Amino acid sequence: MNKIRLDNKTFYYQVFYKNNKNMYLRLSGHDKLVITCNRRVSSKEIETFIAKNSERILKHSESLKNKLPLYRENQMELFGREIQILYSINEKKNHYELTSDSVRIGFKKDHFDTHYLEQICGELMLEKVSEMMIPLKEHTKSFFSVDNVIFKSQLMSSRFGSCIPEKRTIKLNSLLARLPEKYLETILIHELIHLKVFDHQQEFYLYMDELSPNYKQLKKELVALSRKYVI
Ligand SMILES: [Zn+2]
Numbered sequence: 001m002n003k004i005r006l007d008n009k010t011f012y013y014q015v016f017y018k019n020n021k022n023m024y025l026r027l028s029g030h031d032k033l034v035i036t037c038n039r040r041v042s043s044k045e046i047e048t049f050i051a052k053n054s055e056r057i058l059k060h061s062e063s064l065k066n067k068l069p070l071y072r073e074n075q076m077e078l079f080g081r082e083i084q085i086l087y088s089i090n091e092k093k094n095h096y097e098l099t100s101d102s103v104r105i106g107f108k109k110d111h112f113d114t115h116y117l118e119q120i121c122g123e124l125m126l127e128k129v130s131e132m133m134i135p136l137k138e139h140t141k142s143f144f145s146v147d148n149v150i151f152k153s154q155l156m157s158s159r160f161g162s163c164i165p166e167k168r169t170i171k172l173n174s175l176l177a178r179l180p181e182k183y184l185e186t187i188l189i190h191e192l193i194h195l196k197v198f199d200h201q202q203e204f205y206l207y208m209d210e211l212s213p214n215y216k217q218l219k220k221e222l223v224a225l226s227r228k229y230v231i
Contacts, residue, residue, distance in 0.1 A: 122153030
């Protein structure tokens with residue numbers, strides 16, 4: 001990874017080339033920068049761009065110091081447990097294998113590819129959702145149907161889930177793959193109820209009380225937990 005010093009502090013940066021006209025910069029963790037720009041931009045221009053934004057970067061970096069980065073190269077949280085990451089790069093295709101205390105990842109790219117890691121989190125979360133749906137189908141049977149639902153995963157910064165009842169599609173935040181399962185479950189139930197009740201009206205909470213009685217406490221804890229991550 002490339003290095004640059006700003007105000008005596010070392011930052012690491014990774015460049016992603018896209019067909020952008022403009023150059024974009026974001027912090028990923030308190031000392032990592034992700035740059036997106038056109039292939040024609042030189043490394044000197046990139047460093048000038050970073051230096052020009054140094055004040056903003058340093059300020060933001062300071063506020064992130066006590067937070068947990070979403071991606072670490074040697075370990076990750078999976079449903080509330082720390083597991084080890086063992087990885088290799090330049091593989092023929094992306095692949096992974098999960099054991100009880102580690103995940104072996106082969107990246108097709110020549111670097112630790114956080115997009116693929118997020119995809120793994122999403123897949124593992126959706127597998128967990130399938131398991132959770134078995135008792136939930138039984139439990140919700142007398143209230144409404146939760147059959148034929150399409151589940152999707154996406155890393156989101158502002159919400160834990162969403163539901164499009166007309167399309168019977170529920171999207172869940174892949175951040176939930178990091179946290180204890182009870183949080184994924186309460187969010188899943190919340191979104192399933194939206195298949196039947198569009199808004200958060202009284203009827204909605206009647207179902208919530210029935211299917212996830214502890215939801216208020218869980219939501220409070222979930223908000224606090226998610227704040228420790230940098231998304
Ligand atoms: Zn809702």
